Amino acid sequence: MKTYEIAVIPGDGIGNEVVPAALQVLRTLADVHGGLNFKFTSFPWNCDYYMANGKMMPDDGIDILKGFQAVFLGAIGDPKRVPDHISLWGLLIKIRREFEQSINIRPAAYFKGLESPLKHTKNFDLMVVRENSEGEYSEIGGRIHKGEDQLAIQNAIFSRRATERAMDYAFKLAQSRRGHVTSATKSNGIVHTMPFWDEVFEDVSKKYPDVQTAAYHIDALSAFFVTRPEIFDVVVSSNLFGDILSELGAAIMGSIGIAPAANINTKGNYPSMFEPVHGSAPDIYGRGIANPIAQIWTAKMMLDHFGDTDIAQKLLDILQDVTAEGVKTPDIGGRATTQEVTEAICNKLKDLA
Amino acid sequence: MKTYEIAVIPGDGIGNEVVPAALQVLRTLADVHGGLNFKFTSFPWNCDYYMANGKMMPDDGIDILKGFQAVFLGAIGDPKRVPDHISLWGLLIKIRREFEQSINIRPAAYFKGLESPLKHTKNFDLMVVRENSEGEYSEIGGRIHKGEDQLAIQNAIFSRRATERAMDYAFKLAQSRRGHVTSATKSNGIVHTMPFWDEVFEDVSKKYPDVQTAAYHIDALSAFFVTRPEIFDVVVSSNLFGDILSELGAAIMGSIGIAPAANINTKGNYPSMFEPVHGSAPDIYGRGIANPIAQIWTAKMMLDHFGDTDIAQKLLDILQDVTAEGVKTPDIGGRATTQEVTEAICNKLKDLA
Ligand SMILES: CC(C)[C@H](C(=O)O)[C@@H](O)C(=O)O
Ligand SMILES: CC(C)[C@H](C(=O)O)[C@@H](O)C(=O)O
Numbered sequence: 001m002k003t004y005e006i007a008v009i010p011g012d013g014i015g016n017e018v019v020p021a022a023l024q025v026l027r028t029l030a031d032v033h034g035g036l037n038f039k040f041t042s043f044p045w046n047c048d049y050y051m052a053n054g055k056m057m058p059d060d061g062i063d064i065l066k067g068f069q070a071v072f073l074g075a076i077g078d079p080k081r082v083p084d085h086i087s088l089w090g091l092l093i094k095i096r097r098e099f100e101q102s103i104n105i106r107p108a109a110y111f112k113g114l115e116s117p118l119k120h121t122k123n124f125d126l127m128v129v130r131e132n133s134e135g136e137y138s139e140i141g142g143r144i145h146k147g148e149d150q151l152a153i154q155n156a157i158f159s160r161r162a163t164e165r166a167m168d169y170a171f172k173l174a175q176s177r178r179g180h181v182t183s184a185t186k187s188n189g190i191v192h193t194m195p196f197w198d199e200v201f202e203d204v205s206k207k208y209p210d211v212q213t214a215a216y217h218i219d220a221l222s223a224f225f226v227t228r229p230e231i232f233d234v235v236v237s238s239n240l241f242g243d244i245l246s247e248l249g250a251a252i253m254g255s256i257g258i259a260p261a262a263n264i265n266t267k268g269n270y271p272s273m274f275e276p277v278h279g280s281a282p283d284i285y286g287r288g289i290a291n292p293i294a295q296i297w298t299a300k301m302m303l304d305h306f307g308d309t310d311i312a313q314k315l316l317d318i319l320q321d322v323t324a325e326g327v328k329t330p331d332i333g334g335r336a337t338t339q340e341v342t343e344a345i346c347n348k349l350k351d352l353a
Numbered sequence: 354m355k356t357y358e359i360a361v362i363p364g365d366g367i368g369n370e371v372v373p374a375a376l377q378v379l380r381t382l383a384d385v386h387g388g389l390n391f392k393f394t395s396f397p398w399n400c401d402y403y404m405a406n407g408k409m410m411p412d413d414g415i416d417i418l419k420g421f422q423a424v425f426l427g428a429i430g431d432p433k434r435v436p437d438h439i440s441l442w443g444l445l446i447k448i449r450r451e452f453e454q455s456i457n458i459r460p461a462a463y464f465k466g467l468e469s470p471l472k473h474t475k476n477f478d479l480m481v482v483r484e485n486s487e488g489e490y491s492e493i494g495g496r497i498h499k500g501e502d503q504l505a506i507q508n509a510i511f512s513r514r515a516t517e518r519a520m521d522y523a524f525k526l527a528q529s530r531r532g533h534v535t536s537a538t539k540s541n542g543i544v545h546t547m548p549f550w551d552e553v554f555e556d557v558s559k560k561y562p563d564v565q566t567a568a569y570h571i572d573a574l575s576a577f578f579v580t581r582p583e584i585f586d587v588v589v590s591s592n593l594f595g596d597i598l599s600e601l602g603a604a605i606m607g608s609i610g611i612a613p614a615a616n617i618n619t620k621g622n623y624p625s626m627f628e629p630v631h632g633s634a635p636d637i638y639g640r641g642i643a644n645p646i647a648q649i650w651t652a653k654m655m656l657d658h659f660g661d662t663d664i665a666q667k668l669l670d671i672l673q674d675v676t677a678e679g680v681k682t683p684d685i686g687g688r689a690t691t692q693e694v695t696e697a698i699c700n701k702l703k704d705l706a
Pocket of ligand 1: 188189219441596630
């Protein structure tokens with residue numbers, strides 16, 4: 001019997017609705033599937049915590065989380081009370097960095113029962129592999145002067161090590177999929193880092209002669225996500241470009257309410273973190289109608305990470321079956337509550353037993 | 354009788370097919386419309402020129418162009434022979450910078466006769482106002498170390514002056530449209546420049562109490578271009594974000610082959626430049642099937658810039674009529690050649706006379 005020790009951070013807003021839903025699903029899954037067990041420990045770190053304590057997590061927060069096998073996070077952010085760059089850099093991005101979660105992966109694929117905004121929902125099935133530790137998301141930079149002379153400078157930092165790591169991950173992933181990697185570049189507009197990105201991509205691709213490659217500028221690539229998403233298998237990108245592409249991926253699936261994500265520590269020295277793509281959605285919080293699919297799909301990615309890929313795949317199939325049967329929340333055209341969707345999923349899991 | 358002196362740079366690839374098409378349309382327009390006259394002077398600056406001379410334009414190229422009222426450009430780039438960052442920074446971006454073309458504007462709107470990839474083509478009609486002189490497109494940065502320690506650094510530079518200028522332009526434009534400006538930000542991920550961008554947006558918006566505002570992070574905003582483009586009127590953005598958004602705008606219209614752009618010098622001290630969004634498309638060059646709509650719509654934006662807005666609007670209507678009648682190139686589902694489309698447009702212009 002395996003027991004996974006998981007740190008749970010519901011966070012803000014609907015995180016507090018969809019995380020309990022996902023835990024209910026994981027508990028049911030453990031019940032029906034003899035070999036699995038979860039131990040969840042919850043941490044109330046969010047914008048409320050910040051309002052009370054002036055920080056997003058205790059000083060030893062990172063130390064506390066170190067002992068777990070994974071961090072399972074809901075959503076962070078409540079911009080009316082705490083500026084995003086404080087709440088996110090104080091918790092979400094801090095965990096990504098401190099735990100060397102250098103890769104962020106986000107699938108986008110045709111999802112049964114969801115209506116895509118695209119006319120021709122070809123059977124697309126892609127994975128965005130995003131460099132998650134540096135790039136455009138850096139704390140280096142600042143401001144100078146006041147008034148009309150004011151200047152703000154932001155340094156984007158690309159290291160060969162981190163760039164190679166993301167690309168190696170992408171190529172290996174492609175080997176287990178359809179054998180194709182697309183590089184998201186902008187070497188025609190961004191003079192220093194993107195030609196560097198291209199060179200590293202060239203170099204890394206030589207190590208994987210069995211994998212085919214393509215490279216598009218981020219502007220064209222974004223357009224292709226809309227006009228022909230079926231051409232992509234694995235898309236490797238910088239931190240910012242991956243952020244944009246994965247949200248576009250969610251949009252073409254039919255909803256950002258269902259897209260999951262994993263922040264992977266590739267070395268295995270710290271826990272990885274699993275969090276959906278959507279935010280805390282303060283506008284709908286408290287009404288019991290938040291879509292739990294993204295958070296549950298995120299749990300599925302956590303199972304994959306643990307190596308429990310069979311049961312993970314069954315869970316994803318169930319998510320699609322339930323959605324296709326019309327048990328869905330209002331954001332995707334249904335009338336079910338968070339709880340009703342969750343129970344429909346749990347019932348199908350029980351049927352597996 | 355007004356005579357406009359226009360510098361023409363067809364550039365690379367299909368630029369050499371669509372620019373002549375657009376000039377034919379402008380000449381026809383001058384014939385049927387008594388008060389207008391054009392004097393075109395063509396310059397062969399492109400990647401061929403680079404191969405022969407080691408530079409994209411002569412040393413006094415900028416001086417030569419100064420004397421014209423506008424630059425009318427096709428497309429630049431032939432990456433198999435000249436790396437993009439050389440060809441573009443040596444010509445396209447050089448002209449944008451030297452002539453202080455600090456704003457780039459790009460419309461995206463429902464276009465009659467074009468099939469959008471979106472299921473519900475609501476009547477969207479938006480304009481991306483892109484800061485065009487700084488931001489993520491800067492020459493500041495470089496590399497250090499070799500091998501696995503190699504680092505590339507790119508500085509994104511945001512000045513209050515240029516940021517305000519783009520925003521002022523956007524707000525004024527909104528006043529002449531539907532009175533709404535959306536700011537493209539990423540202040541939750543990009544620590545230094547994007548919170549600055551938000552502050553300037555706050556400040557500038559106070560000067561325009563009659564204009565309504567919204568702000569979204571670029572990831573969500575890109576998704577909204579796909580899921581609900583009809584919510585946007587004017588979208589103001591940094592250089593990079595505007596690049597991505599305007600290409601997405603072209604994609605949801607139904608083709609990047611039709612999207613136009615204008616690089617505006619707001620001070621009037623140097624010529625503005627008009628160039629379509631699409632590139633040089635070396636893959637289809639020489640077959641006579643390049644879509645001339647973007648280049649002709651770009652000419653329409655040039656007429657707007659000169660103040661000839663009535664005839665400009667008539668030209669845009671004709672572009673849509675011809676497309677709706679099915680006279681269109683293969684990229685948008687037709688079977689016409691560049692020349693056939695151009696002639697259909699000229700014939701309708703003659704009917705106006
Ligand atoms: C060619 C390239 C440098 C350019 C840009 O990114 O500005 C193009 O994509 C555009 O949008 O005009
Ligand atoms: C909240 C924000 C900082 C974050 C990011 O851009 O990384 C989010 O958009 C995401 O994609 O996880």
